[in-house]
Amino acid sequence: MAKDLTCQDKIDMQALEKRHKELEKAWNDLLKEKREVEARIHTLEQQEKQFEMKWEMLIRETQQLADDKKQFERKKKFYDHVQANNAQQEYGVTTSDNIVHGEMFFSGVSTQKALKKRYKDLIKIYHPDGDAGDTATVAEINREYEDLKSQMN
Incomplete structure (x- = not known):
């Protein structure tokens, strides 16, 4: 008779099985959520790397632009000076700072x-x-x- 389960034991067993299924579902949901969070973290890390690369490129290009501007201004100043000297020589004008x-x-x-x-x-x-x-x-x-x-x- 010890092997025979009572009605209460069967109810308890069914409740335990139901609780086990609920816990298993909750566990699977947590694992799914964890994978989604890890995927978002990976995406954010990739975006951060791309941002850093773009930022470095922007800094380099800005520096190159500043260097180009400086070089252009020097050349412009030089050509303006040469033109002024040519104009002075054309008209016979002389200055002390030639x-x-x-x-x-x-x-x-x-x-x-x-x-x-x-x-x-x-x-x-x-x-x-x-x-x-x-x-x-x-x-x-x-x-x-x-x-x-x-x-x-």
């Missing part, structure tokens, strides 16, 4: 080899024995060349 400053001549030069080539080309143009020759401008070119050469070493 020197083109050296940094204008070497704008955009970033390597030792390019610096040396630019220097040689400038000396050919502005040597005092030439048509466009000017001792003060050559002195300025020499000064700036030496400064840049020492900075690049």
